[in-house]
Amino acid sequence: MSKEDCIFCKIINKEIPSKIIYEDDRVLAIEDINPVAPVHILLLPKEHIASLDDASENSIELLGYIQLMAARLARDMKIADHGYRLVNNCGEWGGQTVFHIHYHLLGGKEMGWPPF
Numbered sequence: 240m241s242k243e244d245c246i247f248c249k250i251i252n253k254e255i256p257s258k259i260i261y262e263d264d265r266v267l268a269i270e271d272i273n274p275v276a277p278v279h280i281l282l283l284p285k286e287h288i289a290s291l292d293d294a295s296e297n298s299i300e301l302l303g304y305i306q307l308m309a310a311r312l313a314r315d316m317k318i319a320d321h322g323y324r325l326v327n328n329c330g331e332w333g334g335q336t337v338f339h340i341h342y343h344l345l346g347g348k349e350m351g352w353p354p355f
């Protein structure tokens with residue numbers, strides 16, 4: 240899927256509405272349209288990178304920033320004390336359905352393991 244057809248790029252550009260939790264010049268955090276936990280936030284870099292498998296060393300700072308931003312949002316959403324899960328699904332077998340790299344911040348309930 241090209242950047243032009245990317246649903247998350249359209250959300251970032253506000254061509255498709257979303258419930259925005261947090262935004263800055265590098266990242267957008269939105270509510271997942273189909274939540275699987277009481278708190279289910281998607282963290283999207285504004286730069287289009289298709290998947291973790293497509294990320295390069297140029298993105299080290301950005302990906303580290305998103306992870307720390309997830310931790311900050313988890314505290315803001317009051318899920319940090321009990322604990323939460325940060326997930327990246329990569330590729331078909333990893334369960335990725337939208338090919339713009341993103342992280343799921345899941346919390347508000349106890350998680351199971353393994354996740355399949």
Ligand code: 5GP
Binds near residue numbers: 257258281328334335
């Ligand atoms: P993936 O399966 O690629 O790891 O995650 C994609 C996520 O994006 C899914 O949890 C799905 O519910 C969510 N999603 C798909 N389309 C939209 C949309 O238009 N708006 C929002 N907010 N979430 C979406």
Ligand code: ZN
Binds near residue numbers: 248339
């Ligand atoms: Zn995109």
